[in-house]
Amino acid sequence: MRKGKTYMLAAVLLIAVIALAGAVAACGSDEETTTTDASASAAATTPMDKATEILGQAPTGLAAKIVERGSVIVANDANYPPQSSIDKATGEMVGFDVDAANKMGELLMLTVDFKNPAWETIPAGLQQSRYDVSIGSMTITPERQKVLAFTDPYYYTSGQVFVKKGGTQITGPADLDGKTVGVGAATTYYDYLKANTKADVKTYQTDADAFPDLANGNLDFVMTAGPTGQQAILNGQPFEFSGKPLYYEDLAFALKLDEADWLAMLNYAVQTMHSDGSLTGMSKEWYNGMDLTVKQ
Numbered sequence: 001m002r003k004g005k006t007y008m009l010a011a012v013l014l015i016a017v018i019a020l021a022g023a024v025a026a027c028g029s030d031e032e033t034t035t036t037d038a039s040a041s042a043a044a045t046t047p048m049d050k051a052t053e054i055l056g057q058a059p060t061g062l063a064a065k066i067v068e069r070g071s072v073i074v075a076n077d078a079n080y081p082p083q084s085s086i087d088k089a090t091g092e093m094v095g096f097d098v099d100a101a102n103k104m105g106e107l108l109m110l111t112v113d114f115k116n117p118a119w120e121t122i123p124a125g126l127q128q129s130r131y132d133v134s135i136g137s138m139t140i141t142p143e144r145q146k147v148l149a150f151t152d153p154y155y156y157t158s159g160q161v162f163v164k165k166g167g168t169q170i171t172g173p174a175d176l177d178g179k180t181v182g183v184g185a186a187t188t189y190y191d192y193l194k195a196n197t198k199a200d201v202k203t204y205q206t207d208a209d210a211f212p213d214l215a216n217g218n219l220d221f222v223m224t225a226g227p228t229g230q231q232a233i234l235n236g237q238p239f240e241f242s243g244k245p246l247y248y249e250d251l252a253f254a255l256k257l258d259e260a261d262w263l264a265m266l267n268y269a270v271q272t273m274h275s276d277g278s279l280t281g282m283s284k285e286w287y288n289g290m291d292l293t294v295k296q
Contacts, residue, residue, distance in 0.1 A: 047066075074131065143256070159247045164214055169243055183210065230288065247282060253266050279293045
């Protein structure tokens with residue numbers, strides 16, 4: 001008789017335990033489903049969702065127009081390798097700046113529409129809303145900050161002088177006095193030479209256009225970004241570095257003034273690309289293994 005009661009009691013207890021475990025499992029399942037559903041519903045699925053997530057509010061001004069359009073118009077230079085150029089085999093835009101622009105579009109859930117105006121016209125084009133942003137290695141300068149807004153820097157580069165192979169090695173800017181130096185029009189290299197040397201400065205539509213004149217002897221030097229001249233050398237052109245870099249500069253995305261929401265969205269993209277390592281990866285791919293996203 002005691003033995004039978006013991007089995008009955010054990011059976012009752014076992015049923016109770018099973019019922020309790022089932023209830024706990026059911027509660028856990030409901031909670032997990034709710035959490036998953038909440039995460040899914042919170043994930044941005046449209047440009048507007050993403051902009052609102054970044055800003056904590058619906059975008060205004062230029063940002064609202066871009067988000068509603070679903071695409072961003074990016075100005076850059078089609079003849080500035082390795083930052084941006086046209087691949088002859090495919091006809092597609094390629095380069096470090098192109099990859100940075102495409103990643104920005106991905107992060108903001110926007111389609112990227114590239115435009116390739118003359119470099120010196122880009123500031124006016126941004127002010128007149130012909131382009132939404134310049135992602136073309138534009139240096140932050142006090143003069144430009146009077147008419148344009150800039151994001152945080154996305155990479156850093158040098159102002160470097162190049163010479164035909166076997167030519168003069170300079171030791172400083174004074175060695176350029178009286179020499180003919182080619183630069184891109186409306187660049188920081190032009191401004192630097194005018195302010196710090198007595199060189200005869202000849203301008204070209206883009207920096208790369210100066211190299212043929214350096215090769216044929218019409219120029220004594222070319223001044224451009226270190227990686228740009230290095231790319232020309234890697235492509236087999238008969239040039240070499242002349243002296244050490246004359247300075248270093250911060251490069252950023254540029255946009256129209258007084259567009260706080262659009263600036264915040266672009267800064268989100270730049271900061272994300274720095275933190276997730278994608279900018280470093282792009283730099284190493286396009287700049288011969290060098291990480292130019294870290295300030296010198």
